Amino acid sequence: MTEVEPSPVASSWTTAVVREVERFGDTYVKLRLDVANRTPHVPGQHYVVRLRAPDGYTAQRSYSIASDPEDPLVELMVECLPRGEVSSFLHDVVEVGDELEVRGPIGRWFVWGGTTPSLCVAGGSGIVPFVSMLRFARRTGTEPLLRIAASAQTRARLPYIDELEEYGAFIALTRENHVQTNGTERVAAHIYPDEIVPLADGIERAYVCGSVGFVSFVGRILGEAGVRSDTVRVEQFGPTS
């Protein structure tokens, strides 16, 4: 099988119609969008969403794509941040039938084309690009190449946790105990290097996505597990402290 390559040129602004909105408490909202003139994405890429106020003011933010490239709709999963300008609008205001300005897919680096044995490590909403990767892997039968480890404070703060468990992802909750897919209970704690070592065995690339603090924590753990830093691709967001 050949590696799937992202298109070299970012597409221009287009309109997306919101077809489905699903809210998960006050933490997350899932949006499924029908994007006009859509360019196919490669798992890991993101869209930019631009909001426009009546006085012409605009705000734009990036959101990773969760859907498989063959899904007719583009799925985003947005974490609602208190006082977050764009995320709280997407969470509180957006309804089915609304139109949003979007641009994408963007990013040619943090992508998985289905041929490289890889480990993905996510913190909280950092799981989103990996959901696109795992859906793609399942459809193309390339699951053996893709391992996923995800961390969050609680079940409720890890979107797609059911799908991750079904995939056999390793899950580390830091504020509540968690029963792993093999039936053992893991006591609430951050990821240990010992837990990463078996997942990193035989990989050629590691992807880390999450907050700035999470990414630097995982960077250290991967180093201790013997993963070379030049094989690690990073996507991080949020403030430094």
Place this chain on the structure above:
Amino acid sequence: MAITRGFTGRPRRGGNDRLPPGQYDTGAGWPVLTAELTPQIDVDEWTMTIDGLVDQPTTWDWRGIHALPSDSYFGDIHCVTTWSKFDTTFSGVSLDSLLEVTGVRPEATHVFATSTTGYTTNLPLADITDGKAWIVWDFDGKPLTPEHGGPVRLLVPHLYFWKSAKWITRIELRDHDEQGFWERNGYHDRGDPWLEQRYQGDA
């Protein structure tokens, strides 16, 4: 384009002419965005080289670069992910001072900057000369932290910040342009925030 139903945005001061189109003021925050893990670099082992189309390729170490006349930038910075940060102070040396040491051959038109991580970015020579670019190690009077490119980064504040390569180690002068890391991965070749040159294909 159409107005987004129900969106008014955060309260804003009218007519802030310091904010390029599509940017917002991140205030005291300074988000971190990198594609790679942050390296820890020991200043005793740090060096930076300028070579390529220069008369005298030169490598500076930590003491050597600090011996040059110091210079500061005071002003705003803009990231392609839409935050801008006002009134930053960076200190280091002007690239003009470094190029005075190396000399610049007349054929040179572009530079290619490389970081210890292998990150690269391309710039027209005209965008880093005449007081437009610095090599910096202090931010607001304190050593630049590793996640912001410390010990030493390039600073080209009139372009989007991905051009200001963190952990800079080499600047090569060339007679042609060649895309760097983000430019190959979809970002614009020049990156002027006032023209909103964000991605490949933008004017």
